Amino acid sequence: MIKSLKKFSIFLASVALLVGLQSEAFAAKKSRTLSKTIKQDHVKCGVSQGLPGFSNADAAGNWTGIDVDVCRAVAAAVLGDSGKVKFTPLTAKERFTALSSGEVDVLARNTTWTLSRDADLNLTFVGVNFYDGQGFMVRKSSGITSTNGFKNGISVCTNTGTTTELNMRDFFNSKKISYEPVAFEKADEVVQAYDAGRCDTYTTDKSGLAAQRTKMKNPDEHIVLPETISKEPLGPAVRHGDQVWEDIVRWSLFAMIEAEEYGITSANADSLKTSENPQIKRLVGSEGELGTLLGLGNDWSLNIIKQVGNYGESYKRNIADTGILPARGPNALWTNGGLLYVAPAR
Amino acid sequence: MNLKALKRLAPQLIAVFLIIAVIGYFWNNTRLNMEYLGMEFGYDFLSKAASFDIQFSLIDYDGSSPYFRAYLVGLLNTILVSVLGIIFATLIGLFIGVSRLSPNYLVSKLAEVYIEVFRNIPLLLQLFFWYFAVLRTLPLPENAISFGQSIFITIKGIYVPKFIWTNFNFFIISFILAIIVSFFIFSYAKKQRENYGKHFPAFWVSLGTIILFSGSGFLFGIVNLTFEYPEIYNLTETVFNYRGGVTIIPELLSLLFALSLYTSTFIAENVRAGILGVGKGQKEASSSLGLTPAQTLRLVVLPQALRIIIPPTTNQYLNLTKNSSLAAAIAYPDLVLVFAGTALNQTGRAIEIITITMGTYLTLSILISIFMNWYNKRIEIKEK
Numbered sequence: 001m002i003k004s005l006k007k008f009s010i011f012l013a014s015v016a017l018l019v020g021l022q023s024e025a026f027a028a029k030k031s032r033t034l035s036k037t038i039k040q041d042h043v044k045c046g047v048s049q050g051l052p053g054f055s056n057a058d059a060a061g062n063w064t065g066i067d068v069d070v071c072r073a074v075a076a077a078v079l080g081d082s083g084k085v086k087f088t089p090l091t092a093k094e095r096f097t098a099l100s101s102g103e104v105d106v107l108a109r110n111t112t113w114t115l116s117r118d119a120d121l122n123l124t125f126v127g128v129n130f131y132d133g134q135g136f137m138v139r140k141s142s143g144i145t146s147t148n149g150f151k152n153g154i155s156v157c158t159n160t161g162t163t164t165e166l167n168m169r170d171f172f173n174s175k176k177i178s179y180e181p182v183a184f185e186k187a188d189e190v191v192q193a194y195d196a197g198r199c200d201t202y203t204t205d206k207s208g209l210a211a212q213r214t215k216m217k218n219p220d221e222h223i224v225l226p227e228t229i230s231k232e233p234l235g236p237a238v239r240h241g242d243q244v245w246e247d248i249v250r251w252s253l254f255a256m257i258e259a260e261e262y263g264i265t266s267a268n269a270d271s272l273k274t275s276e277n278p279q280i281k282r283l284v285g286s287e288g289e290l291g292t293l294l295g296l297g298n299d300w301s302l303n304i305i306k307q308v309g310n311y312g313e314s315y316k317r318n319i320a321d322t323g324i325l326p327a328r329g330p331n332a333l334w335t336n337g338g339l340l341y342v343a344p345a346r
Numbered sequence: 347m348n349l350k351a352l353k354r355l356a357p358q359l360i361a362v363f364l365i366i367a368v369i370g371y372f373w374n375n376t377r378l379n380m381e382y383l384g385m386e387f388g389y390d391f392l393s394k395a396a397s398f399d400i401q402f403s404l405i406d407y408d409g410s411s412p413y414f415r416a417y418l419v420g421l422l423n424t425i426l427v428s429v430l431g432i433i434f435a436t437l438i439g440l441f442i443g444v445s446r447l448s449p450n451y452l453v454s455k456l457a458e459v460y461i462e463v464f465r466n467i468p469l470l471l472q473l474f475f476w477y478f479a480v481l482r483t484l485p486l487p488e489n490a491i492s493f494g495q496s497i498f499i500t501i502k503g504i505y506v507p508k509f510i511w512t513n514f515n516f517f518i519i520s521f522i523l524a525i526i527v528s529f530f531i532f533s534y535a536k537k538q539r540e541n542y543g544k545h546f547p548a549f550w551v552s553l554g555t556i557i558l559f560s561g562s563g564f565l566f567g568i569v570n571l572t573f574e575y576p577e578i579y580n581l582t583e584t585v586f587n588y589r590g591g592v593t594i595i596p597e598l599l600s601l602l603f604a605l606s607l608y609t610s611t612f613i614a615e616n617v618r619a620g621i622l623g624v625g626k627g628q629k630e631a632s633s634s635l636g637l638t639p640a641q642t643l644r645l646v647v648l649p650q651a652l653r654i655i656i657p658p659t660t661n662q663y664l665n666l667t668k669n670s671s672l673a674a675a676i677a678y679p680d681l682v683l684v685f686a687g688t689a690l691n692q693t694g695r696a697i698e699i700i701t702i703t704m705g706t707y708l709t710l711s712i713l714i715s716i717f718m719n720w721y722n723k724r725i726e727i728k729e730k
Contacts (some may be wrong), residue, residue, distance in 0.1 A: 093691040100383055100694075121694035122384050142585045153579075153587050155502060160674075160683060161691030165398040169409045181399045182597070184677045185687065193677070196482045197501045198596065200585055240384055 031244035033105050034078065034295060042084045045071035046104035049089040049186065052211040053324040054110045054130075063087045067108035069314040070129055070236045072307070073252040074106055077300040082307035091185060093161035096121050099239060106249055108236040110205065112163045122240040126250035129235055129311075131330040131339050133228035134167050135206040137213065140223050142200065147175075147227045150201075155180040157190050157199035164204050167230040191215050205232050210324045248294055254342040255301040259283055259310035261333055266309040269302055282346055290345060301345065311340065376697065389702075391693045392417070398688055400679045402595050413689050420684035421706060427601055427680065428667040428710070434606035435613055435666060436659075442610060443617025444643075457614070465611040470672055472608055477600040477676040484596075487578060487586040496575050502587065504594040505576035512570040517563050524559035528552030597678035601670065609666045616658045620651030652725050660718035664711050671707075681706060 037043055047055035047067055055065040063085075072082040090098050090109060099107045100122060110132075111117075113125040138144045150172075158164050160183040172179045182199055184190045191212050194202040202209065209224045216222055236253060238246050259265075262280050264272055273286040281287035284302045291298035308314065312333075320326050332338025380387060392414040399409050403419045404426060445457040464472070481501060485491060490498040490505075498505040511517065528548075535548035563569030576591030624647050632646040633639075673680035674687055686703045690696060 093687050096691070096694050097696045100385070116692075117694075139585075143582045144585075149582055151581050153589055154581060155587075160687045165688060166692070169397060169399050173409070179399075181401050182677050183401065183679070183683070183688065185674045185683070189675065189677070192478055193481075196478065197486055198481065200581060200587075241382070 031242055031295065033239070033242045033245035034248065037078055037105060041079060042086045043071055043075040043078065044103070044105045045074075045085050045087050046090045046095055046098050046107040046109055047071070047087050048109045049091060051110060051187065051208060052214060053207065053319045053322055054211070055087070055089075055108065057087075057089075064318060066130060066314055066318045067110060067234075067236070069256070069308050069318070070108045070249075070253055071106055073256055073304045074249055076303040076307045077248060077252045077255075077294075077296055080297065080299070080303050082303070091161070092159055093185070096123065099123065099237065102239075105245070106236055106238060110208070110234045111237055112205075112232045113235050113237075114163060117237075123237040124240050124246050125235045125237045126246055127235050127253050127342070128233040128339075129253055130207065130233075132205040132207050132232040132234050134164055134203060134230040134232060135209055135228055136225045137194075137202045137209045137222050138200065138225060140221055144201075144225070145223075147171075147225055147229070150175070150177055150179075152178045153180070154201060155182060155199045157182045157184070157194040157202045159183065159187055159190055159204060160185055162204070163230070163232065168203055171229045187212065188215075205234070207319070207325055214323070244295060248296065251294060251345060252300075252304055255283065255304050255345055256308065256311040256314065257333075257340050257342045258345055259301070259305045260312040260340075261335065264305055264310060265313060266306050269305045279344070279346065288346070380697075387697065389698055391695055391698070394693075396689065396692070398692065400684055401677070402598065402679055413685075413693065416689055417681070417685045417702070420679060420681035423679055423684070424667075424670055424673075424681040425710070427598060427605065427670050427673065427678065430602055431605040431609065431666050431670065432663050434602065435609040435662070438606060438610035439613025439659075440617055442614035443621070446614060446618050447621055461611045461614055464607050465615075469604060469608050469669055470675065473600065473604040473672055473676060476603045477597070481596055481600070487588055490578075490588075496573070498576055498578075498588055500588070501596070503596050504599065505588045505591050506594065507573040507575050508591045510572045510574055513563065513568050517560060517569045520563055521556070521560045524556040527555050527559070531555065595678075597673070597676050600676055601673050601678045604672075605666055605669060608669075609662050612662045612665075613659055616655045616662070617651070619658075620653075620655035621647055623654045624650045649725065653722075653727070656718060656722045656725070660715060660722075663714050663718065667710055667714060668707060 045068075047063065047065070050056050051065070053065055055063060055067045057063050068085075068087070071085045071087070075084045076082040088098065088104050090104070090107075095107055095109050095111065096117070098104050107123070108129075110130070111125075112132075113128065117123050118125060136147060144150070154177065156168060156179050158168060158181065165181070165183060168179075168181065182193065184193065187204075187208070190202060190204075193199060195216050202212075204212070206224060206228060213219050213222055213224070236249060238249050259269075262277065262283060264280060264283055269284050272280050273284050275281055275284075278287055282290055284305070285291065285299045289298060291300040294300065309317070315328065315331065318324075320328075328336070328338060330339045332340065334341035377387075393412050395410050396413045396416045397409045398416075400407055400416065400419050402423065404422045405415075405419060407415055407419050442457045442460055445453050446461070448454045448457070484499060484501040487498075487500045487502060490500045492498045496507050531552050532548045535546040538544045538546045564571070574590050576588040576593075578586050578588055581587045628646055628650065629642055632642040637645065670680060671682040674683040677683070681703060686699055690699045693699070
């Protein structure tokens with residue numbers, strides 16, 4: 001039943017593509033998505049069906065995660081309240097249709113930024129909120145400690161509809177190793193099958209491996225191999241063609257990262273209004289007109305920082321404190337030797 | 347044209363107009379929306395390289411093959427599981443349906459319990475049960491359950507010996523020849539029975555012919571059959587796997603189990619209805635002619651019952667084919683998983699791929715219906 005419901009939802013999304021956007025196509029020229037969001041008073045956000053650290057719902061239906069925080073930041077910037085988000089859980093294969101049909105307006109679903117998605121699927125990636133790479137998990141008892149230990153006939157569990165499937169082929173082909181790909185639609189099923197011993201290894205983004213490892217029957221029996229076989233810059237995406245909305249989502253993300261750079265946190269944001277540093281003052285809205293340029297109130301970034309926190313706070317809350325990836329690695333600020341370097345908000 | 351004819355035609359004209367208007371509206375909307383999103387409609391992507399691998403394929407396929415080939419792989423996998431499912435569901439259904447009517451209390455009760463259990467649990471749950479619950483209890487390759495050191499059952503699949511033929515063509519030609527000869531034997535037997543009332547043991551004679559013909563190749567050493575047995579090997583020091591022979595993937599088995607057990611319950615009920623639908627007098631008449639109960643079932647009851655059984659069973663065949671799309675949940679690479687799943691996501695051509703997939707299922711269903719209707723016509727009572 002769940003399955004057919006899901007199929008039905010894909011069908012609905014396709015139907016939405018057939019009918020849904022008609023009325024929008026003739027609405028306000030400036031930003032259809034912005035005026036629609038203000039009118040319905042919530043941001044429509046597409047997330048995963050449950051990936052700890054990125055987007056995961058608790059028993060009460062509260063969503064948390066680093067991707068979820070991007071949507072909350074957009075809601076705080078546009079509507080002044082980070083709680084005004086409607087989350088739609090999507091499978092890997094539903095996500096792009098859901099975005100292009102208007103079912104969601106921001107896709108924050110650990111999605112890899114690639115050329116074909118950017119150009120062919122008509123998405124626009126606004127930035128990167130997590131630098132990831134594909135890796136492999138194996139059972140400790142297998143004695144494999146590196147991908148050099150892989151031999152012909154290895155069976156590999158993975159998800160369908162992701163860049164993972166493509167990278168996996170590139171990897172095994174270049175190593176001239178024959179393998180058996182076992183591809184499931186949902187991450188939970190991949191984990192169950194791998195855990196049961198159906199596959200010798202499980203491959204997905206390394207952050208995903210670390211998160212899913214916590215779901216195994218006995219997490220200590222599994223290790224993530226050191227090799228990273230691909231670049232996976234994960235970032236929020238919006239539809240092609242609405243530049244105003246694109247800018248809002250991009251700068252909501254950038255504001256979180258820049259706030260960390262300048263040491264502005266949810267706790268001290270208000271007190272920094274009288275700071276000496278003009279860049280800090282611009283970010284907390286006591287100087288300049290940055291919000292107006294985006295078509296928002298001037299307290300847009302202050303709302304983000306106060307209600308959601310800066311990027312470092314979000315990382316700590318969702319990824320580090322949950323034990324998924326305690327070290328920031330490439331996701332540290334550029335000033336700390338990481339890759340996070342955003343254009344200045346000025 | 348007079349007023350009466352117009353009155354009769356008007357509703358139909360309005361209906362046709364409405365249908366065209368609705369289709370036109372959707373078509374135009376799609377076109378506008380896709381234009382607005384900057385999307386192009388087209389099937390060019392089918393000839394581009396798919397660049398993903400598929401676990402199980404009946405034809406040659408690798409990631410450099412075009413999307414169209416990936417579509418064919420998915421389609422053939424769907425057809426494979428549907429055809430096997432239909433065969434097993436029919437056999438089980440027939441057996442359970444007949445058992446349900448057995449005068450033996452235990453047999454008929456067991457059949458009833460079987461039907462009620464498998465009919466009333468949602469198919470997806472049964473699928474998860476067969477795949478996850480049953481799979482988990484299967485052993486790892488090093489502890490495989492083996493039958494005569496040639497068939498191995500493990501969590502990674504069932505490994506069976508592979509047939510290695512020499513001069514397979516000679517064998518298959520002699521086999522086909524034997525079938526043709528048997529056909530003539532049967533028509534000879536029919537003539538003997540109808541014209542002279544003589545009984546000719548056509549079945550046994552044909553069976554002998556087939557064995558003799560196809561066995562002759564082996565006898566004279568022209569045809570030879572050897573087996574390639576699966577053998578265990580080390581993937582690492584502690585991880586084992588099998589190679590050689592034929593691998594039946596657990597995904598296919600689970601799907602086949604779930605589909606045929608579920609559908610067989612409906613077929614069993616059809617069979618019961620069909621048999622009960624044959625008048626009691628028919629059975630009594632055949633016993634009074636001295637036919638054995640087995641002969642009565644085979645020659646009198648079943649031919650008449652089939653006419654009642656076939657039409658609703660056609661529906662079950664269609665359901666089974668469509669239900670096979672649940673495969674995606676357990677990683678069996680059918681049409682939905684490969685084409686409407688991975689291919690859709692890699693290309694983003696949602697409308698094109700969904701229309702192709704819907705068209706394919708429609709075509710499959712129509713082909714099954716056409717075949718079953720033809721068969722139904724064939725077994726109808728022919729008024730002479």
